[in-house]
Amino acid sequence: xxxxxxxxxxxxxxxxxxxxxxxxxxxxxxxxxxxxxxxxxxxxxxxxxxxxxxxxxxxxxxxxxxxxxxxxxxxxxxxxxxxxxxxxxxxxxxxxxxxxxxxxxxxxxxxxxxxxxxxxxxxxxxxxxxxxxxxxxxxxxxxxxxxxxxxxxxxxxxxxxxxxxxxxxxxxxxxxxxxxxxxxxxxxxxxxxxxxxxxxxxxxxxxxxxxxxxxxxxxxxxxxxxxxxxxxxxxxxxxxxxxxxxxxxxxxxxxxxxxxxxxxxxxxxxxxxxxxxxxxxxxxxxxxxxxxxxxxxxxxxxxxxxxxxxxxxxxxxxxxxxxxxxxxxxxxxxxxxxxxxxxxxxxxxxxxxxxxxxxxxxxxxxxxxxxxxxxxxxxxxxxxxxxxxxxxxxxxxxxxxxxxxxxxxxxxxxxxxxxxxxxxxx
Amino acid sequence: xxxxxxxxxxxxxxxxxxxxxxxxxxxxxxxxxxxxxxxxxxxxxxxxxxxxxxxxxxxxxxxxxxxxxxxxxxxxxxxxxxxxxxxxxxxxxxxxxxxxxxxxxxxxxxxxxxxxxxxxxxxxxxxxxxxxxxxxxxxxxxxxxxxxxxxxxxxxxxxxxxxxxxxxxxxxxxxxxxxxxxxxxxxxxxxxxxxxxxxxxxxxxxxxxxxxxxxxxxxxxxxxxxxxxxxxxxxxxxxxxxxxxxxxxxxxxxxxxxxxxxxxxxxxxxxxxxxxxxxxxxxxxxxxxxxxxxxxxxxxxxxxxxxxxxxxxxxxxxxxxxxxxxxxxxxxxxxxxxxxxxxxxxxxxxxxxxxxxxxxxxxxxxxxxxxxxxxxxxxxxxxxxxxxxxxxxxxxxxxxxxxxxxxxxxxxxxxxxxxxxxxxxxxxxxxxxxxxxxxxxxxxxxxxxxxxxxxxxxxxxxxxxxxxxxxxxxxxxxxxxxxxxxxxxxxxxxxx
Numbered sequence: 004x005x006x007x008x009x010x011x012x013x014x015x016x017x018x019x020x021x022x023x024x025x026x027x028x029x030x031x032x033x034x035x036x037x038x039x040x041x042x043x044x045x046x047x048x049x050x051x052x053x054x055x056x057x058x059x060x061x062x063x064x065x066x067x068x069x070x071x072x073x074x075x076x077x078x079x080x081x082x083x084x085x086x087x088x089x090x091x092x093x094x095x096x097x098x099x100x101x102x103x104x105x106x107x108x109x110x111x112x113x114x115x116x117x118x119x120x121x122x123x124x125x126x127x128x129x130x131x132x133x134x135x136x137x138x139x140x141x142x143x144x145x146x147x148x149x150x151x152x153x154x155x156x157x158x159x160x161x162x163x164x165x166x167x168x169x170x171x172x173x174x175x176x177x178x179x180x181x182x183x184x185x186x187x188x189x190x191x192x193x194x195x196x197x198x199x200x201x202x203x204x205x206x207x208x209x210x211x212x213x214x215x216x217x218x219x220x221x222x223x224x225x226x227x228x229x230x231x232x233x234x235x236x237x238x239x240x241x242x243x244x245x246x247x248x249x250x251x252x253x254x255x256x257x258x259x260x261x262x263x264x265x266x267x268x269x270x271x272x273x274x275x276x277x278x279x280x281x282x283x284x285x286x287x288x289x290x291x292x293x294x295x296x297x298x299x300x301x302x303x304x305x306x307x308x309x310x311x312x313x314x315x316x317x318x319x320x321x322x323x324x325x326x327x328x329x330x331x332x333x334x335x336x337x338x339x340x341x342x343x344x345x346x347x348x349x350x351x352x353x354x355x356x357x358x359x360x361x362x363x364x365x366x367x368x369x370x371x372x373x374x375x376x377x378x379x380x381x382x383x384x385x386x387x388x389x390x391x392x393x394x395x396x397x398x399x400x401x402x403x404x405x406x407x408x409x410x411x412x413x414x415x416x417x418x419x420x421x422x423x424x425x426x427x428x429x
Numbered sequence: 430x431x432x433x434x435x436x437x438x439x440x441x442x443x444x445x446x447x448x449x450x451x452x453x454x455x456x457x458x459x460x461x462x463x464x465x466x467x468x469x470x471x472x473x474x475x476x477x478x479x480x481x482x483x484x485x486x487x488x489x490x491x492x493x494x495x496x497x498x499x500x501x502x503x504x505x506x507x508x509x510x511x512x513x514x515x516x517x518x519x520x521x522x523x524x525x526x527x528x529x530x531x532x533x534x535x536x537x538x539x540x541x542x543x544x545x546x547x548x549x550x551x552x553x554x555x556x557x558x559x560x561x562x563x564x565x566x567x568x569x570x571x572x573x574x575x576x577x578x579x580x581x582x583x584x585x586x587x588x589x590x591x592x593x594x595x596x597x598x599x600x601x602x603x604x605x606x607x608x609x610x611x612x613x614x615x616x617x618x619x620x621x622x623x624x625x626x627x628x629x630x631x632x633x634x635x636x637x638x639x640x641x642x643x644x645x646x647x648x649x650x651x652x653x654x655x656x657x658x659x660x661x662x663x664x665x666x667x668x669x670x671x672x673x674x675x676x677x678x679x680x681x682x683x684x685x686x687x688x689x690x691x692x693x694x695x696x697x698x699x700x701x702x703x704x705x706x707x708x709x710x711x712x713x714x715x716x717x718x719x720x721x722x723x724x725x726x727x728x729x730x731x732x733x734x735x736x737x738x739x740x741x742x743x744x745x746x747x748x749x750x751x752x753x754x755x756x757x758x759x760x761x762x763x764x765x766x767x768x769x770x771x772x773x774x775x776x777x778x779x780x781x782x783x784x785x786x787x788x789x790x791x792x793x794x795x796x797x798x799x800x801x802x803x804x805x806x807x808x809x810x811x812x813x814x815x816x817x818x819x820x821x822x823x824x825x826x827x828x829x830x831x832x833x834x835x836x837x838x839x840x841x842x843x844x845x846x847x848x849x850x851x852x853x854x855x856x857x858x859x860x861x862x863x864x865x866x867x868x869x870x871x872x873x874x875x876x877x878x879x880x881x882x883x884x885x886x887x888x889x890x891x892x893x894x895x896x897x898x899x900x901x902x903x904x905x906x907x908x909x910x911x912x913x914x915x916x917x918x919x920x921x922x923x924x925x
Contacts, residue, residue, distance in 0.1 A: 047689060048687070050687045050831070050873060051830050051831055051832070051873075052831075052832050053831055053832050053833055053871050053873070054832075056871055062870075063870040063871050065687075065873070068687040068688065068689065070689065088867060088870065088871060091864075091867050092832050092871065095832050095833065095836040095837060095840065096832055096836065098840065099832075099835075099836035099839065099840075129836075129840045129864070130840070130843065132839060132840070132843065153832075154829060154830070154835065156830070172682075173682055173684075173829065173830075175829070176665060176825065176827065176828060176829055177823075177824055177826055177827045177828075177829055177835065177838075178824050178825075178827070178829070178835055178836070178838070178839040179825075179829070180827075180828070180829025180835060312912060312915075312916055315910070315912060315915075319906055322905055322906055323906075348918070349918040349919060349922065350918065350922045353919075353922050354922075370923050372923040378916040378919045378920065379916070379919040380915040380916060380919070381914075381915050381916070381917070381918040381919070382915075384910065384915070387907070388907060388909070388910055389906075389907055389910045390905060390906050390907050391905040391906075391907065
């Protein structure tokens with residue numbers, strides 16, 4: 004029997020065993036603390052992601068690498084900046100990798116995504132880095148999607164062959180650090196071992212050939228289960244509202260480099276849209292086919308990011324004319340699927356599309372250009388890289404409910420909360 | 430210099446020439462900042478390069494001369510010692526420290542170190558006596574003493590000079606440590622960039638063995654056996670962090686361990702290990718030789734003794750300065766003949782950015798500590814360019830293990846690039862500070878915790894510089910978006 008000690012967690016004294024892992028101690032005390040790289044039986048814990056950061060005696064520590072000692076004063080939630088710190092770690096991971104949730108096999112079952120939901124990440128405060136990384140098809144059993152790897156190290160420490168040999172290791176350093184694979188050892192993995200590797204990977208970086216992760220929407224880990232259980236996502240709402248009262252509020256919408264899917268989602272309000280037109284007036288919008296602003300607008304809704312010069316001009320026009328701007332959908336928030344080209348040089352993309360494509364005629368094809376068509380930008384830019392955006396609604400597309408709640412909040416100051424099933428990146 | 434090398438070797442930076450004879454790469458600081466421009470060729474140093482010298486050197490290499498036959502013997506450039514108060518760099522008499530062991534119990538050695546008030550000279554300034562005592566108290570059948578000669582902080586080269594001029598002193602310091610804590614095995618972890626010093630150190634070790642100062646039955650009051658070997662690093666900055674160093678010694682990837690145990694409890698091969706910096710061991714040896722009282726009389730109350738400072742940059746006399754703790758910054762700048770300093774980076778990129786308003790600050794624990802690196806820049810240098818260089822360094826040298834250091838430094842790096850292009854706004858400065866604070870607070874080891882220091886300091890201390898470089902209109906159109914640059918690639922692609 005180990006000695007009992009007393010520590011304070013968010014002002015409450017608790018008795019715990021000396022030397023027990025702080026992360027577990029906090030959780031046993033009924034206090035919720037998020038964790039990402041932590042994996043119960045890897046000892047000592049990895050301590051790589053820093054998402055479980057708490058404050059101990061005034062200093063930030065990763066609770067998964069700290070042992071409980073007598074008299075510790077632990078702050079988890081009492082200081083709101085700690086929540087923001089943990090959120091920043093997750094946002095960094097999103098900004099660093101190329102995480103295209105709508106196009107990822109692991110979406111819905113991805114721990115990184117789940118962590119984003121749990122912490123209320125609707126946009127990364129950090130601009131996405133878009134570094135070109137490879138997808139490694141060389142291994143026999145698995146495919147390694149380096150774009151999605153968050154270097155948590157779980158696979159390095161946990162995946163062993165039947166002979167006890169390691170399959171993964173860390174290579175390079177700095178921002179080039181990546182998981183390297185021993186192809187020979189990888190080939191000896193049993194199917195069970197390979198599937199295990201796929202499952203312990205917190206993102207979709209390890210995929211097993213011939214095995215599907217797919218589960219129907221609504222049945223996936225982060226669609227249902229503990230997180231979805233009537234709890235709400237801790238989104239930080241903007242402190243901007245359309246102030247004037249009485250008059251009909253004016254809305255404008257646009258789809259930039261998007262697919263109009265977000266606009267379709269708005270139409271999913273169904274009969275609700277009839278209520279909406281009673282309350283608001285639409286100005287410039289594909290819904291009204293009004294091409295130019297005719298008045299000042301209370302709320303501008305932007306779908307899609309900026310992939311060409313016209314997108315930028317339109318977005319700037321929206322910023323000038325609209326009191327509040329909301330970016331909706333993954334593309335508007337950080338580029339989304341069109342940004343898949345961001346890791347490649349533009350020239351390569353253009354040549355592939357116009358000169359070397361299957362249907363282009365040898366020698367006759369050109370890259371289109373005319374003063375009447377917009378110029379393509381070197382990469383797809385998130386809307387907030389071009390103008391200030393007041394609020395972000397994630398999703399591909401966001402649910403009609405979510406959009407509607409935000410609109411009501413911004414225009415009519417109505418309180419709202421977002422339920423987990425309504426908050427998605429895909 | 431880059432052009433000269435590219436022209437002469439035919440290799441472009443980051444690759445090899447067609448024949449594969451030459452490979453030409455950029456590296457972080459190689460500890461020769463006092464005789465720059467410098468390079469390592471097959472790990473042999475060439476210093477004070479000029480295009481003409483590059484031509485000669487490369488021509489000789491092409492004729493098949495080995496690099497070792499044409500490289501330079503780096504100068505020591507010891508520029509200043511404080512007269513009779515010189516403590517570290519005075520004449521060295523081999524064995525002078527060691528012979529005291531015949532009259533001293535291990536605990537008495539530790540007491541002297543404590544009395545003298547010695548702190549870790551690598552830059553962490555942890556009280557050395559307490560470290561030695563803790564290690565002594567750790568119970569184990571096997572203990573190690575490791576000398577951290579992985580001097581990687583850009584702008585530092587004091588350990589290079591110590592190892593080059595008096596390796597024996599460092600070895601004696603290690604022996605004192607070993608005697609104190611009860612260790613019988615020692616390792617000098619020498620950075621790969623100092624491979625050219627290895628032979629000299631090993632020769633000194635051999636001399637010591639011959640004299641009976643290393644090996645079995647070293648003359649001492651208590652039975653004492655101790656030997657030392659040299660192990661080379663592989664060129665990673667993070668391995669200067671002591672737990673990463675221990676991992677590297679064990680042949681593992683150089684990454685810091687989680688802070689569950691101190692190395693003095695569980696270090697190399699999970700045995701209690703005493704890790705100290707080169708200068709710390711050298712000073713420890715001097716304490717036994719000259720006495721703790723002598724050191725106490727020097728320096729300031731909280732930081733007794735002297736310190737080796739490596740000065741480089743825009744001054745007439747770059748090199749090594751042994752100063753008494755407490756010296757005014759302005760006096761040191763005058764000593765090294767920095768004519769028109771604008772900005773000084775104290776303790777390297779992970780240290781403190783200092784403006785000339787702080788001339789009267791004193792280098793000591795009470796005010797401004799300096800781990801060794803002291804880089805002077807005049808007005809001809811662009812501050813953002815310097816900060817971006819520092820940022821590149823951290824971006825590359827992070828071990829990549831923890832999120833804030835690996836991703837965060839990359840993100841800061843991009844932000845600095847934006848400022849360099851003149852596209853920054855006031856908000857970018859605020860974000861640099863906020864994000865810098867996030868990296869500092871949450872990184873796993875000292876590397877990440879210190880990495881944003883220079884950026885955050887500079888923003889505070891050089892407002893007149895940053896004011897001119899950011900948009901202060903508060904426009905909600907983000908001025909950081911540069912349309913002309915964004916369409917340039919397209920325009921070029923359709924031109925053909």
